[in-house]
């Protein structure tokens with residue numbers, strides 16, 4: 001923002017760049033690759049390499065860094081979810097690999113607790129699986145899960161958001177693992193953002209899950225990348241459904257459109273390496289400083305409540321909650337979002353789904369932008 005050529009490449013085409021105070025969201029292009037990642041991606045240009053082999057060694061390297069049996073780099077956590085369902089349904093049988101998304105003759109149900117339905121569960125259906133809910137809006141019992149598991153079950157899916165308060169009305173991952181494994185079925189976990197504290201990075205596979213995904217967009221890799229962690233068996237099966245299997249083995253799996261390039265693969269390896277050796281105290285203190293910079297101009301403005309978000313778990317530490325009292329300032333939180341968006345420069349924020357307040361994150365803010373966001377909110381309120 002401080003530089004004169006901010007967003008120039010977009011403006012030159014007539015498109016309008018924005019200041020991203022929302023955080024890592026795909027809507028705005030959810031990540032800026034860090035220097036180490038860009039360097040690795042550039043270095044990858046120097047030669048070609050068979051991607052089936054590169055996927056293998058890159059996955060091995062990540063698995064070793066995280067202390068899990070196996071890993072596999074994918075086109076986002078979304079593709080990891082899709083490939084995992086393909087693996088759960090068709091395994092390593094090449095005829096079945098080529099039959100998907102027609103699931104005739106295969107177990108094709110992915111079970112999910114009604115209260116855990118979420119935005120990305122669509123990725124679980126792309127390879128032909130059917131989502132089947134168990135439990136209801138009020139909660140889930142162990143028997144709900146026991147009764148839902150059948151010959152048609154391909155896997156039970158579980159979602160973890162450790163940065164949010166625990167939902168006491170869903171089965172815990174431990175309960176899901178117990179019951180599902182006792183019935184001889186695998187467990188899939190969406191832990192896309194669970195990369196901090198470091199002991200949570202890969203934790204769910206270590207707890208016994210057969211598969212979990214991670215979104216590499218959250219750790220300074222290209223926004224288009226992610227990876228799977230899991231048992232050797234599941235990761236091997238996923239690789240057979242992937243785009244490299246399609247090309248190198250001449251077996252046409254559903255993963256072909258979810259392609260990544262060698263630069264992205266090396267970028268993910270570099271991102272994981274950096275994340276495991278990063279000074280996280282430093283990272284957190286920078287994020288807290290940016291959040292305080294947003295807050296500073298918002299103190300003591302009548303009708304404005306602004307407070308620090310103290311969460312440091314998962315991928316977006318700190319941030320700021322802002323809400324306005326419409327009776328005092330004359331407009332609502334939604335109006336404030338629109339005013340900021342209509343400003344110059346345009347600042348994007350959003351109102352939380354469950355709480356009627358703006359949830360700002362510093363993840364996507366460049367040099368000097370935190371101050372700019374705080375001042376813009378203050379100016380909008382003061383008119």
Ligand SMILES: *Cc1c(COP(=O)(O)O)cnc(C)c1O
Pocket residue numbers: 026075076077078079120190191192193214215216217223224225226
């Ligand atoms: C971002 C995200 C995804 C999708 O990841 P992509 O890498 O964008 O495909 C899935 N699940 C959760 C919880 C996420 O936050």
